[in-house]
Amino acid sequence: MILNRKVLLAIASLPMMLVATACAPSSEPGSTGNGSGQNVSATGEKVTISGAGATFPAPLFQRWFDAYNRQVNPNTQVSYQSIGSGAGLEQYINGTVDFGASEAPITDSADRLKSFKEKYNYDPIQIPMTGGFLSFSYNLPGVEDQQLRLSRTTYCGIVTGKITRWRDPAIAADNPGLNIPDLPVTFAHRSDGSGTTFVFTNHIQTVCPDWTSGAGTSVDWPVGIGGQGNEGVAASIQQNEGAIGYLSYAYAALNDIDSALIQNKAGTFIAPSPEAAGNALLDDPVPDDFALLVPDPAGKDSYPIVGLTWVMIYRNYEDDAKWQAMRNVFEWSLGPEGKKLTEELLYVPLPEPLVERIKKEFDTVNAK
Helix, strand or coil: CCCCCHHHHHCCCCCCCCCCCCCCCCCCCCCCCCCCCCCCCCCCEEEEEEEEEEECCCHHHHHHHHHHHHHHHCCCCEEEECCHHHHHHHHHHHHHCCEEEEEEHHHHCCHHHHHHHHHHHCCEEEEEEEEEEEEECCCCCCCCCCCECHHHHHHHHHHHHCCCCCCCCHHHHCCCCCCCCCEEEEEEECCCCCCHHHHHHHHHHHHHCCCCCCCCCCCCCCCCCCCHHHHHHHHHHHCCEEEEEEEEECCCCCCCEEEEEEEEEEEEEECCCCHHHHHHCCCCCCCCCEEEEECCCCCCCCCCEEEEEEEEEEEEEEEEHHHHHHHHHHHHHCCCHHHHHHCCCECCCCCHHHHHHHHHHCCEEEEC
């Protein structure tokens, strides 16, 4: 991969699994624990915060939460379960975590939004925390990182199953002079409910005229092999020569998996990068509910497969100390120190005007 030394050191320091706390989440958002000493009851005591959801931001969340605990407040401990956006939204709706996380806004799912409002009698609060971008990552012997070019017609042919071998004329036309091995194409995709899949299929549905499976956190794939989480897709690509799949680029970098240059709406073949993804997120205004979707950004320097990751918080918490601790963690993560980690791990930091809007949204939360 083409990464600088600072990025490589940061990625190498990432644990693969997130550390779970000793306390199970309470059935009431923000409620105190059972006297174990791990939940907060007064200033100066330990606060344990639980979250669950998208695998895509898990490496960044781990760095944020660990750094905050070590550098800012050792009495605040955040446990995050990297279980996928769909499962995280269900736990959020059920009230078994203090916050959920998803790459698909809860407002995009009528059923989930209805379930939440019926249980709590108010609208959910969804807060963007970072931007990210998905790569077409591959395992092709002899083809190094960012040598492969994929036009929109070509990658549409791969995901729909119309292109089945790497020596296909369409791939050859995209890559004159590149010696591509004569292997079958194996498309790797998510098998679980996934916000990464939502971002990917939202783009594919927009740009691929022959795509018939729609867009969502889970779809009926016309072709390919499934893997659980970004980790599972990464493993499928690594274990199968001729495999190609969609990954959070942060996971592709973490696992040293090569990624393609892909064609954007303006016709530019563009490499995945935080800068190009950031360009895409500036193409459209962010709506009042923060549910910005950019299925096919128009800018010539914009990377085409991008999305936000949201945390879902409650409007009411039973424990003010817990809510204030959680707010402090989120605001630190969106601030200068958190942004440094965001950039090092190849995610996209949010612009300051959006951060100021988010802080005002935090003011609407009620806690006892």
